[in-house]
Structure formats: structure tokens, C-alpha cells
Amino acid sequence: MPQTDHLTYRRLGPDDLPVLIAFMTTETWPFHGIPNLSPEQVQGQAERGTYWGEDVESWLIEEAGLTVGFVRLFDLSDSGALFDLRLRAAARGRGLGTAALRWLSGDLFGAYPHLNRIEAHTLVGNLAMRRALLRTGFVQEAYHRQSWRQGEQLLDSVGYALLRSDWASGTVTPIPSGEPERGV
Ligand SMILES: CC(C)(COP(=O)(O)OP(=O)(O)OC[C@H]1O[C@@H](n2cnc3c(N)ncnc32)[C@H](O)[C@@H]1OP(=O)(O)O)[C@@H](O)C(=O)NCCC(=O)NCCS
Numbered sequence: 013m014p015q016t017d018h019l020t021y022r023r024l025g026p027d028d029l030p031v032l033i034a035f036m037t038t039e040t041w042p043f044h045g046i047p048n049l050s051p052e053q054v055q056g057q058a059e060r061g062t063y064w065g066e067d068v069e070s071w072l073i074e075e076a077g078l079t080v081g082f083v084r085l086f087d088l089s090d091s092g093a094l095f096d097l098r099l100r101a102a103a104r105g106r107g108l109g110t111a112a113l114r115w116l117s118g119d120l121f122g123a124y125p126h127l128n129r130i131e132a133h134t135l136v137g138n139l140a141m142r143r144a145l146l147r148t149g150f151v152q153e154a155y156h157r158q159s160w161r162q163g164e165q166l167l168d169s170v171g172y173a174l175l176r177s178d179w180a181s182g183t184v185t186p187i188p189s190g191e192p193e194r195g196v
Contacts, residue, residue, distance in 0.1 A: 018075065018076070019073055019075055019111055019115070021072070021083075023069060025064055026064065028072075029054075031072065032054060032070070032082070035072070035100075036082070041098060043138045044098075045162070067087060067088050068087075070082065070083070070085075071085075080102075080103035080108060081099040081100065081108060081109075081112060082096075083112055088120075088124060089126075091126060091127060091128045093120055093124070093127055093130050094131050094132070095116055095130065097112055097113065104140065110144045110147050117130060117149075117174055121176050129174065130150075131172070131173045132173070133170070133171050136167065137167070142172075145172045149178055150172040151173060152171070152187075153172060153173050154170060156168065156170070
């Protein structure tokens with residue numbers, strides 16, 4: 013895995029909307045509900061509180077002064093938070109996503125003592141995301157068939173979570189397996 017501790021993270025607020033719009037609208041996001049966002053869509057999302065507020069934080073990921081990625085942390089008042097992580101196409105496949113997952117896990121569990129889990133949902137075909145989740149201690153907890161509408165298609169998706177206890181101890185607790193017995 014390449015060296016990735018040179019990344020920096022910059023928290024975004026309303027004054028950063030032009031930077032956010034530039035990032036979101038100049039890439040295609042094949043594993044998101046809207047692969048090609050327009051400036052108006054990003055602005056509308058920002059006005060609806062999607063990117064910053066009491067329960068949500070957004071950060072830019074920077075490498076040598078260039079914006080290479082974005083991460084949004086949300087549902088921060090719950091015991092299980094969620095996130096959205098996006099790297100520019102040119103920045104993918106170099107270990108940055110895995111590094112960002114490590115950073116966000118530490119940041120979230122450090123800053124929010126009530127937080128017990130970090131959850132992630134993605135499409136079955138998003139192999140880079142799934143490998144990065146496994147690499148950082150997330151465990152697959154769910155397989156949802158035909159659960160994710162992408163245009164005309166209904167695709168399968170998967171759910172992962174990282175427990176605070178696993179993060180703190182550096183262990184990976186497996187999912188209990190097996191069906192209940194008949195009549196139980
Ligand atoms: C998903 C994403 C964050 C992963 O970050 P990344 O920097 O590209 O991934 P990494 O370089 O850290 O690689 C993580 C693992 O995935 C593997 N991988 C990377 N790109 C891959 C690809 N295109 N296909 C299959 N595996 C891939 C790596 O080999 C590595 O596996 P390993 O740990 O077993 O060696 C990034 O690709 C991205 O932003 N994609 C577009 C947006 C997106 O899909 N976000 C997630 C939405 S839920």
C-alpha cells in the first residue's frame with residue numbers, strides 16, 4: 013500500500029460552496045444515485061442541509077495542495093453514523109480511499125463519544141469500496157437484493173459496519189452465523 017499519511021483534511025462550511033460545486037460536478041460518480049451532478053443540484057442539496065449542520069460534516073481531502081476527494085459524515089447524533097466518500101477518478105486506486113477511511117474512523121470515534129458504530133452502504137459491484145472497507149476493519153452485515161435503484165435497474169447492495177470496540181482493540185468481530193432452528 014503506498015504512503016498516504018501526507019493527506020490533509022479541510023472541513024467545509026457555507027463559504028466553501030463554490031469549491032464543493034466544482035469538485036462534485038467535474039467528475040462522474042458511477043456508484044451514486046446521481047452519477048453526474050449539476051451545480052444547481054449541489055446548491056439545492058447544500059440549501060437542504062446535506063453538507064453541513066448539526067448532524068452532518070463535510071471535508072475535502074487534499075494532497076499536495078490539490079483537492080483529491082471529499083467525505084461527508086452524517087447522522088452524527090445517532091449511535092451509528094454514516095458517510096459518503098468520493099475520490100477524483102485520477103486519485104483512485106492509490107490507497108487514498110483506504111487512508112481516508114482510517115482517518116474518518118479515528119476522527120468520528122474520537123470526536124463523538126456516543127458513537128458506537130460507523131455504517132457504510134454501497135453497491136455490490138463497487139469492489140474498490142468493499143475492499144477498502146474490509147481493509148479498515150469493517151464487517152459485511154447485510155446483502156440487500158434488488159435494493160438500489162440506478163436509472164431503470166434495481167441493483168444489489170451491501171451493508172458494512174465498524175464497531176467502536178473493534179476499532180479500539182484492533183480486532184474484527186465476526187457476524188454470528190446460522191438460522192434459528194424450526195420451532196425456536
Ligand atoms: C471507493 C473509493 C473511495 C476507494 O478508494 P481507492 O483509493 O480507489 O481505493 P484503494 O486504492 O484504497 O484500494 C482499496 C482496495 O480496493 C482495491 N481496488 C482499488 N480499485 C479497484 C477496482 N477498480 N476494482 C477492484 N478493486 C479495486 C485495491 O486493490 C485495494 O484492495 P486491497 O486492500 O485488497 O489491496 C474510490 O475508488 C472512489 O472514490 N470511488 C468513486 C466514488 C465511490 O464509489 N465512493 C463510494 C460510494 S459508497
